[in-house]
Amino acid sequence: MVKRGLLAAGHYRRTLRRSRFPGVVVLCYHGLRGDDTPAGAMAFENLHVRESTFDAHCRVLRDMCDPISLDDWRASMAGRAPLPPRPVLLTFDDGYRSVLTLGAPVxxxxxxxxxVFVCSEPAERRRLVWFDDLAAREGEDAVEAWKAHPYGDWLKTCAANTHAVADDDPRALLRPDEVGQLSRQPGIEIGSHTARHAILSQATAAEQRAEIEDSRAAIARWTGRPVRAFAYPNGRPRVDYTATTSSLLDELGFDSAFTTRRAFATPDEPPLERSRFLMLAEVMAPELAHRLAYAWPR
Ligand SMILES: [Zn+2]
Structure with missing residues (x-):
């Protein structure tokens, strides 16, 4: 309530306009949800931000910060143009169709x-991503348990047995033609999130390479553009991926990769291990403004 009043009174705007971020604020969204979607209709629903909430987030970011594209960031790293004082980059993991239907217009x-980081295999096969499939049948805890299994077991038991999903289901991923369509909206870049949302630390180097290369090839085919950005599934450094993973990305020509380490992406960070702030549905616009102005660790 207090934060809502502070936002309405212009307090966060004044504070932010006087400030300079220590790095880029990279926001990690997943899917979006229509305002009329009933609560409790899907697993992991806190990862799917309400459409009106997202619109309010975008207003805060546009009015109080300096939204950038990944190309703007690349240009600054190449010394061509400095970053603005409060740079923010929006990212979306997994490749949900709602990013096109609800997010792109906003x-x-x-x-x-x-x-937008896409899991290519379920997108192409019109299947649920393995964790949405498993959570619907056995609950979210079963998903956590399976993240700790070796890749081969997981592939056979989880990733190879997912169910078909209708395009109008909020858990559906983008269709291949829609990945192409989204890539043509000015300012939108499509990156890889592996083929099947594999926990790469559980895979051999050859298995990791196949997950990364398969998704890169599919997305390049769908968009007609080279794929240079990557987001590590689950994203915790040294837990969900390893140094081997980052070397593979480097070898395969990626220039930017994103973790879920919660921090500003400072200039001294390796470009293949950028930090991000996870965005959940429960974060309303005043809370986002508060975090941008004060709460996120400087
Ligand atoms: Zn993901």
């Missing part, structure tokens, strides 16, 4: 760039 209306 991004366009506010003129905001974004990067």
């Amino acid at each position: 991004l366009k209306a506010h003129g905001l760039p974004a990067v």
